[in-house]
Amino acid sequence: MFIVGLTGGIGSGKSAAAARFRHHDVNVMDADIAARVVVEPGRPALAAITEHFGADILLENGELDRAALRKQVFDNPEERRWLEQLTHPLIREEIISSLNASYKTHSAPYAILESPLLVESGQVALVQRVCVVDIPEELQLARATARDSNSAEQIRKIMAAQLPRAERCAQAHDILDNSSSLEALNAQVDALHAQYVQLATKPE
Numbered sequence: 001m002f003i004v005g006l007t008g009g010i011g012s013g014k015s016a017a018a019a020r021f022r023h024h025d026v027n028v029m030d031a032d033i034a035a036r037v038v039v040e041p042g043r044p045a046l047a048a049i050t051e052h053f054g055a056d057i058l059l060e061n062g063e064l065d066r067a068a069l070r071k072q073v074f075d076n077p078e079e080r081r082w083l084e085q086l087t088h089p090l091i092r093e094e095i096i097s098s099l100n101a102s103y104k105t106h107s108a109p110y111a112i113l114e115s116p117l118l119v120e121s122g123q124v125a126l127v128q129r130v131c132v133v134d135i136p137e138e139l140q141l142a143r144a145t146a147r148d149s150n151s152a153e154q155i156r157k158i159m160a161a162q163l164p165r166a167e168r169c170a171q172a173h174d175i176l177d178n179s180s181s182l183e184a185l186n187a188q189v190d191a192l193h194a195q196y197v198q199l200a201t202k203p204e
């Protein structure tokens, strides 16, 4: 299966680009969803997180208190690394099984793995090509702050835990410039889609 990794920092426009790929009936697998599945109640990872951080890290209904954990890990790089060494291998397994389960459910001849940490987590090994959604960091901060309940300070901390813009772009085969309108982004996605269809169907 030809898989394109779609990455970019928080608020760069991955979901917006993914929506346009879906419009072309491309199977898009979202790593953030896999990351939520592996910490659902009953999963071993949630028990390990509760043991490490204490029962206060759970909501009354037994689910993970994501806001509480977000605060813990983005204020403290050591705790973040602890969480990542626990969850990243599980997220990777979840991505592989979801991609296998959804194989051939869409008409496009390739799939997309949408992941904010494609490079940082090593998920890049699962894909044949890397597409980066790129915007200047100030715009990233402005869009992410406008969308989320997170403060600008919190978004800055999350950005600091991700690859710097230049390093991420250096990994890219393709770059989607999302610094202007959604129409401009969509036009770039349409062009890349045509290219990916060709790449995925060309004879070996």
Ligand SMILES: CC(C)(COP(=O)(O)OP(=O)(O)OC[C@H]1O[C@@H](n2cnc3c(N)ncnc32)[C@H](O)[C@@H]1O)[C@@H](O)C(=O)NCCC(=O)NCCS
Pocket (backbone or CB within 6 Å): 009, 010, 011, 031, 032, 035, 066, 067, 069, 070, 073, 080, 083, 084, 087, 091, 115, 116, 117, 121, 158, 161, 162
């Ligand atoms: C800390 C948690 C509980 C916060 O949950 P919350 O619902 O507030 O955020 P959500 O999961 O939707 O992530 C929002 C964005 O934060 C960024 N982000 C999340 N985890 C990380 C991380 N470890 N390092 C850098 N950025 C991250 C990404 O841009 C992501 O899109 C959660 O992000 C988490 O479990 N992170 C560790 C797992 C992970 O690395 N996930 C990223 C996908 S592989």
Ligand SMILES: Nc1ncnc2c1ncn2[C@@H]1O[C@H](COP(=O)(O)OP(=O)(O)OP(=O)(O)O)[C@@H](O)[C@H]1O
Pocket (backbone or CB within 6 Å): 008, 009, 010, 011, 012, 013, 014, 015, 016, 017, 116, 143, 144, 146, 147, 178, 179, 180, 181, 182, 183, 185
């Ligand atoms: N070209 C654009 N013009 C204006 N707003 C945009 C544009 N692209 C995306 N946005 C807005 O910016 C915010 C971030 O975009 P989006 O959710 O697609 O980013 P993301 O990379 O998926 O973020 P995250 O990693 O946090 O999930 C959203 O509110 C979205 O509507």
